[in-house]
Amino acid sequence: MRRDVFQAIADPTRRAILGLIVMGAMTPNAVAAHFDSTRQTISKHIQILTECEVLIQKKTGREIYYHFNPEKMKEIDIWLERFRKMWEDSFNQLDNLLNNI
Amino acid sequence: MRRDVFQAIADPTRRAILGLIVMGAMTPNAVAAHFDSTRQTISKHIQILTECEVLIQKKTGREIYYHFNPEKMKEIDIWLERFRKMWEDSFNQLDNLLNNI
DNA sequence: TCAGTTTTTTGCTATTTGGCTAACCATCAA
DNA sequence: TTGATGGTTAGCCAAATAGCAAAAAACTGA
Helix, strand or coil: CCCCHHHHCCCHHHHHHHHHHCCCCECHHHHHCCCCCCHHHHHHHHHHHHHCCCEEEEEECCEEEEEECHHHHHHHHHHHHHHHHHHHCHHHHHHHHHHCC | CCCCHHHHCCCHHHHHHHHHHCCCCECHHHHHCCCCCCHHHHHHHHHHHHHCCCEEEEEECCEEEEEECHHHHHHHHHHHHHHHHHHHCHHHHHHHHHHCC
């Protein structure tokens, strides 16, 4: 069972969940209220996000608050690093120009 | 058939292909030489990357050179933007500290 | 034209995924 | 203790995915 951050953010629902939780820690029920899917389905998505540690759970009583973990998301940013220079590099823009002749 | 950049980079083989092609445009055969998979399988991966426009094909004779398209990859960078402040923000580091008490 | 090369397309598998319902724990408040 | 609430797990299904082998295109060069 491959469970890395890249696979985690491949699903649009999971990206939306991350977009919610980054605003502030939430319980699964609170998250599910924003979607049409059942609580069970959302719970599964949250579980996948937790398994690859992009979310961290903190139990308080019977409620579980899920927090966003910046460190894991950073991995994507780091991977993106070597590609980023392609759109920041002005030489590349010249290269694109030449290729489009 | 969902075909976006996020789904495209979910597969480790496709990430590796992108890592190769960003160094310089390549033909499918040249790409396949770097992997254990068959040429057909690599061709399919390249096709998926092309469908979501993270690769662009340029035919020269009977050879097809695949080029990296920075613009599409940029979409990931843009999506990441709102999360990025979480690991750049010094207040968040304080927040992490408080949560770990 | 014809043989050879490069690349894609076409089935065909096995596995994974995302979604559901129903059942199951754990905890809170009467 | 008992019912309600918060959350996960189990079992099932349809669709998508990744991989392969084999066939078909498309082009090159003799």
